[in-house]
Amino acid sequence: MPIRVFNTLGRRIEVFEPLEPGVVKMYVCGPTVQDVAHLGHARTYIAFDAIVRFLEYYGYRVIYVRNITDVGHIREETGEDRVIEGARRERLQPMELVDKYMFSFFQDMDALGIRRPNIQPRASMHILDMIEMAAKLVEKGHAYVVDGNVYFDVSTFPEYGKLSGIKYEELVKHRIEPDPRKRNPADFALWKKAEKGYLLKWNSPWGEGFPGWHIECCVMAMKYLGEQIDIHGGGQELILPHHENEIAQAEAYTGKKPFAKYWLHTGYLTINGEKMSKSLGNFISIKDALKKYESDAIRLFILSSHYRSQIDYNEDAMQQAQSNIMRIREMLDTLHELIEEAGEASEGTETEIDRIEEARKRFISAMEDDFNTPRALAEIYALVKSANAYISRHAKHDRLVLKLYYDAILELSRILGLLQRYRPLRPRAQAEVKEVLDILLEVREELRRRRIYDISDRIRDRLAEIGIIVEDTAQGQRIRFRPR
Numbered sequence: 001m002p003i004r005v006f007n008t009l010g011r012r013i014e015v016f017e018p019l020e021p022g023v024v025k026m027y028v029c030g031p032t033v034q035d036v037a038h039l040g041h042a043r044t045y046i047a048f049d050a051i052v053r054f055l056e057y058y059g060y061r062v063i064y065v066r067n068i069t070d071v072g073h074i075r076e077e078t079g080e081d082r083v084i085e086g087a088r089r090e091r092l093q094p095m096e097l098v099d100k101y102m103f104s105f106f107q108d109m110d111a112l113g114i115r116r117p118n119i120q121p122r123a124s125m126h127i128l129d130m131i132e133m134a135a136k137l138v139e140k141g142h143a144y145v146v147d148g149n150v151y152f153d154v155s156t157f158p159e160y161g162k163l164s165g166i167k168y169e170e171l172v173k174h175r176i177e178p179d180p181r182k183r184n185p186a187d188f189a190l191w192k193k194a195e196k197g198y199l200l201k202w203n204s205p206w207g208e209g210f211p212g213w214h215i216e217c218c219v220m221a222m223k224y225l226g227e228q229i230d231i232h233g234g235g236q237e238l239i240l241p242h243h244e245n246e247i248a249q250a251e252a253y254t255g256k257k258p259f260a261k262y263w264l265h266t267g268y269l270t271i272n273g274e275k276m277s278k279s280l281g282n283f284i285s286i287k288d289a290l291k292k293y294e295s296d297a298i299r300l301f302i303l304s305s306h307y308r309s310q311i312d313y314n315e316d317a318m319q320q321a322q323s324n325i326m327r328i329r330e331m332l333d334t335l336h337e338l339i340e341e342a343g344e345a346s347e348g349t350e351t352e353i354d355r356i357e358e359a360r361k362r363f364i365s366a367m368e369d370d371f372n373t374p375r376a377l378a379e380i381y382a383l384v385k386s387a388n389a390y391i392s393r394h395a396k397h398d399r400l401v402l403k404l405y406y407d408a409i410l411e412l413s414r415i416l417g418l419l420q421r422y423r424p425l426r427p428r429a430q431a432e433v434k435e436v437l438d439i440l441l442e443v444r445e446e447l448r449r450r451r452i453y454d455i456s457d458r459i460r461d462r463l464a465e466i467g468i469i470v471e472d473t474a475q476g477q478r479i480r481f482r483p484r
Helices: 039-057 082-090 094-111 123-139 168-174 213-225 236-254 286-292 295-303 315-341 349-368 373-393 399-415 427-449 453-465
Strands: 004-007 012-015 023-028 061-066 143-146 149-152 188-193 209-211 229-235 260-266 269-271 311-313 468-473 476-481
Touching (some): 004 260, 023 213, 039 061, 039 295, 123 149, 123 209, 123 236, 209 213, 213 229, 295 311, 295 315, 315 399, 349 373, 349 399, 427 468, 427 476
Parallel strands (some): 023 061, 269 311
Antiparallel strands (some): 149 188, 188 209
């Protein structure tokens, strides 16, 4: 079966056929770097990371671009650039704030095992490209100038609304205090005039100013991927107005349709049913989440829901994800240990080989079906269960069968970006490490009984630094492991 995707443009499942055979050009809207990244960001970028990995596994060369927004993203409630707002909050220069949180974002993505895109352009480094595009749209009659502001004239693009389904008369609701000098209330800014003393501004043919948010992604996508691309992605909150405006600008500018052949959007990550966001004050930063849970558990939690569906964050779900990743890892450790001891046994070998291959096929089929990660994960769990049953059922184990189970579980997990840091310990090393850890925990327990908490806490903190989390409960010390 070919890969099939749900295309937001048209609201239907379509067979995936890239514009250039064998090559996928993909652009995903990146973060506005004015504060720490939260799990809502992780939800989107983990989902697209899994999509990229599967497309590459499938044989495609993927050229992946994800931008950094460091200027022009105006907050609707205040009409102010989010970067300038953040800079005032932290008493920093705007670009000082940007560097701080851009590198923080990179660290978070690395910690979650999210591969960096091929290209990560910054909006502020493409101002001349944006000025050129705005000027061309004015020349072609799709935009006009009002006192240093350049607006896109929505009435010149009859297909406006084809992505979101919004009607022209409803557009006014999505504009804050529209400039009365605009031709239509629904027109949006390509370039904004900067007032005296404004910190983020550049020279342009229309005076000092800064770009509108929507032109940024449009310019960066076309600069690095061409005038038509295969996949444009982002969170569903970007469908209107951001992605709708991108389509209008790009297609009016180039005269080519479609700007993006497939539009993929992730669902919200919520807490108690509310969208997680900084503005609502209900967000959990990626850094805070990683203090409680290992990166694989966070990935597993997010991939346990389809990328288009809403997913609600709660501790029970996270604990289940932590348990599931531990179960997969423990099975791999067991298989690795048994492989060294196993010989050749003909009984049931062909049946097990067939079972492994069928699970692999079902995994691929699930991912072909609009990147259905919950179904794909179910096949990994099924392999773990089958491997456990095989081990329990037979006194003698076939080395080939054990190796095939081990390779399949690890390979399919890594297609989803799981277990990237997994390295099995040698059986003897495992036993030795466990003995040393048991001795250390006995010493710590004795220190706590004697109320020597400074040393016992130091042991706990040092263990945490190497990924061994010790929790003191009413039932005693509880251990869990987090990859470093």
